[in-house]
Amino acid sequence: MRKRLVTALLASAVAFAAASSQAEDLVTKSRIGPADAPKSLTFRLTGDGPDSTHPEWAEGYKKLFGEFIQRHPGWKIELERMSDNIGQEQARMLEQAKAGRGPDCAAVDSFVLALFIGAGVLKPLDAYFTKDEINDLFPFVRQGITGKDGKIYAWWWDTDLRVLYRNKDIVPEAPKTWDELKAAALASKEKGMEGLLFNAGRWEATTFDWLANFWSQGGKLVDDQGKPIFAEGENREKFLKAVKYFKDLVDSGAAPKRVTTIMNYDELNAAAAAGTTALFIGGNWQYGQLKSILEPETFAQWTFSPIPGPTADQNSTGTGGWTVGAFSDDPDKIAMCAAIAKEVYSGPGNALQQQLPTSKAQYDKFEVFKTETNKAFAAALAHGQARPGVPIYAEISNQIQVMMGDVLAGTKTPEAALDAANAAVQAAYARQK
Template identity: 65%
Template sequence: MKKSLLAALAAATALGCLPVAAEDLITSDRVGPSDAPKKMVFRMTGDGPSSTDPTWAAGYTKLYTDFINNHPGWQLELQMMTGDISQEQARMLEQARAGHAPDCAAVDSFVLPLFKQAGVLKSLSPYFTKEEIDQLFPFVRDGVTGKDGQVYAWWWSTDLRVLYRNKEIVLNAPETWADAKAAALKSVEAGMEGILFNGSRYEGTGFDWLGNFWGQGGKLVDDAGKPVFADADNRDKFVKAVNYYRDLVESGAAPKRVATIGNYDDFNAAAAAGTTAMFVGGNWQYRQLQNSMEPEEFAKWTFSPLPGITADQRSTGTGGWTVAAFSSEPEKVEMCAALAREVYMGPANALQEQLPTRADLYDKYDIFKSEANQTFAKALKVGQARPGVLIYPEISNQIQIMMGKVLTGAATTDAAVDEAYKATLDAYARL
């Protein structure tokens, strides 16, 4: 009797502990058992179990649980980045130079050249097959490959900018700048704010707008990496693209408050509140709109490629995230590559509907066969990544400053462009 009581108690205790053990496998800052002998520090964005989107958080929790179960003896220490990506990446670069970087981290694709230049990344080439590398889109492969031919990060997702619109108010997709202005003015007549876009001191301000410049064949830098965006060949295209935004504000097609917008969430809020009918946003916002709106409201929304100066002169900016290794321990570098492959390269794309960087993954996952994602994939064909040069952050900074002055009428377009160009060239000379 006593023995059976003890056995029952032991069984109850064991059963009671099971859920606790399962809960403990993933905490806010750790994945895997806390007493695992091997540990890798991973600094990440919100693309993980702590995602603010409950669906994504649940999906990542499963992906990470499967991952850590496939790698017994390991635990991941998770370090979360804040929303100020530029600052986070700069800080991580400094830490890496001082030898204090995390073992593995999410690196924004547009600052990857800085990390490669600093020589702080470890090669991931041994952990990916030639076939996997060959499947990467060319601009992605070029972006992650160093001068020595080694792959220094795994670029797993890409994105692009499109024009969202409320079909009830703007029926046809604007194809040109003139179409966009006319449609925006029509939406203003319908009581809306007009077209919204990022226009404040924010990386997205320059990046979202650059498609208007690139679509005309404009170049930011030459083959040597020197800024040329306002030289004899490019200045006219650059000024025209700036004047497009200026005209939108001055004509009332866009509210002046665009000069204060520096967050894609503001567009979601305005769309959900029914105060705008058009905005320039990222492809990832399609799912966010779906999650935040009632189905009948979401059904009114659609998207199309960004308008161009003419219908056949269109482009869009493409970005995305990479996973890179900093550790000097090969075992941790391999673990980092495994994390990129098993969690992010494919599964995370499908979970978040973040566009994959490999052509074959569009066929592998059904979700990318949807009409919306097929349209995004087509738009990628005119996509352009930010130049992988050291001066790009300063070009972006100067475009943000210039845009603020132009949109608020604090300076003429010509003066603001010339000032931005001179400041960029000065910064280039100091590099």
């Protein structure tokens, strides 16, 4: 009896190892599944996949996709990797989709989802998610994926927020106001650091990471009808106040002039790893990245706190995230796209990358989201604000990026830069109507 049991256990172990090996063999950086599979799907994705630049994520997605494709035999998924220039990539994909040349399935950034829905290039996914699953989403997520007809056109699988990271050995106390953050940054310079780092190059994160300073004052980018109003009345005053705050950080030396070249969150991690900064504004996902790239004793020096506002009781943070949407007219491909969103990303992908789930139930389902760190991030979502789900937001963001470059480089005054940005946005809005 014992011999038969041992033999059975060994056979089971061999079978499991063979299955695991087979799963890995089915996954490459550009293809999931056998090359000669009768059915195929093109999936355009970000770094959230087997080609991730973070080894732990790459291995994790290799396993997740390997198991996924074994549950869906007869398919191969051709992977198309986007570059890090997300705004440009999303704009290109939208134009391709309009012309009928888009991928079958793709990652769509939440900040441009309204453009894709409005253009009619995404297919409804209601049939693949239960009402309970949809109702369990955070309200801003549910609203973002729903079209005017009440149908959902993508699955928003992760969300995030921005926080202030600091090295406790150099900045012991969490700054609670703009003035306190500036003082802490200047004090860190006296200890050999380069001050506060943040995104200020020409990309979406420059807008999104800065918007917390505008939103914390109660500023609004658009009205209830989606009309741009950020340069009008009180919104103009609040907008200029937030822009001048960033300008003062650079002019005073509290932030280095090189922030205008920062266009990747990895640069902020690199500065932390190199020990050249003690303060930076980044995303919640970077906490896990810092843990993986820093020595334990160095990582222990780092913590995070809310992004300071003009006063201690004025706080806001941006909540973003990625969605998966289907462009194909083929019902089988639409179903396969929904399955990728549901089985690979929504839940397992969140846990792998420690990307905050958009569904309340998953905070209880996965142990990783029960940690004190992730509980703190989840609690901070209460102060979060999503970018307005209106088509004109993309142009507003583009013009804020241009404006920030001009103001921080000193080529335009904040007032002149705002007027130029508003003129361009209003012209674009008129064309959209």
